[in-house]
Amino acid sequence: MKLIRFHSTDGRPRPGVQRADGTRLDVSAFGGDYDESFFGSDGPGRLGRWLVDHAGECPVVPANARLLPPCARPSKIVCVGMNYAAHAAETGAKPPSEPVIFMKATTAITGPNDPIVLPRDSTKTDWEVELAVVIGKRASYVTKAEALDHVAGYLLHNDVSERAFQIERGGQWVKGKSADTFAPLGPWIATPDEITDPHNLRLWLKLNGETMQDSTTADFIFDIPTCISYISRFMTLLPGDVISTGTPSGVGLGMKPNRYLQAGDVVELGIDGLGVSRQQVKAYQPQG
Structure with missing residues (x-):
């Protein structure tokens, strides 16, 4: 899985994934950002399982959306x-x-x-x-x-x-x-x-x-x-x-x-x- 973050139209950072075909999905509905809590609780694994049932409900990220650092600010x-x-x-x-x-x-x-x-x-x-x-x-x-x-x-x-x-x-x-x-x-x-x-x-x-x-x-x-x-x-x-x-x-x-x-x-x-x-x-x- 490829984890991305992007700048949404409302000005807030949002988490997403990039699929094999290059399309990007907004996975905000999964909850939370790609931060210490996410990675420390098997976030990628939980997100992957969630996407099995919910990928079709996720909005497509606009092609012109600004990509942010793919991890929220780490401790170091x-x-x-x-x-x-x-x-x-x-x-x-x-x-x-x-x-x-x-x-x-x-x-x-x-x-x-x-x-x-x-x-x-x-x-x-x-x-x-x-x-x-x-x-x-x-x-x-x-x-x-x-x-x-x-x-x-x-x-x-x-x-x-x-x-x-x-x-x-x-x-x-x-x-x-x-x-x-x-x-x-x-x-x-x-x-x-x-x-x-x-x-x-x-x-x-x-x-x-x-x-x-x-x-x-x-x-x-x-x-x-x-x-x-x-x-x-x-x-x-x-x-x-x-x-x-x-x-x-x-x-x-x-x-x-x-x-x-x-x-x-x-x-x-x-x-x-x-x-x-x-x-x-x-x-x-x-x-x-």
Whole structure:
């Protein structure tokens, strides 16, 4: 099942599903949003069973409806850094001996086709296509063997990063990762039955039509069970939390000379089975 959220004509976010033929159904009548409560109570399974009897009663989502992030704001986004050997090499880093983890503010989350807004004083905003995982049940000190049982689904993430803030301003990476609009998610969450092997998915990113990143998750340094198990040693993962599993080579930081996003650029990215997203880059505009 593919879970979507969309902006309704009354201005409220609504949950939906995308069917195999591409049509989208409004499943508001099922009750609730795609949040911690939903994922923590086998929401995808309950929704699937409900649809067997009620799909015919669900309104079709208008084709021009704005897609929202497919999960309501989670308690946290945990990212895994330098999880592809080629990406570590292009940034001048040695492959890590254990997962490098950092946080990304949930206020950075936007829909899959919403603009990326360059933050004030930004000079080095970069792109990163990533496979993200949505946690389906509380995870604390889980083993690698148990880890995939805690996955509710998979989704596409652009881990937008301001490299000057991240690297040159001291402290932790989080401030280079957390500007508003720096976490486009979606278009949908694919439940595990939709993804045959999350460790063999092609992921790619284009900038203004030019391919920047093109790799597969087979090149992970640390696989998904390892990442979930490792992170759960240091914090409790709650239903709905997002883990982003790292980006392959081809980021602007790794180019010689470096190349970064400019206002007017268009970023397109995708992962097998998880759809495609598109973001136009815009300059920061002071509010008021």
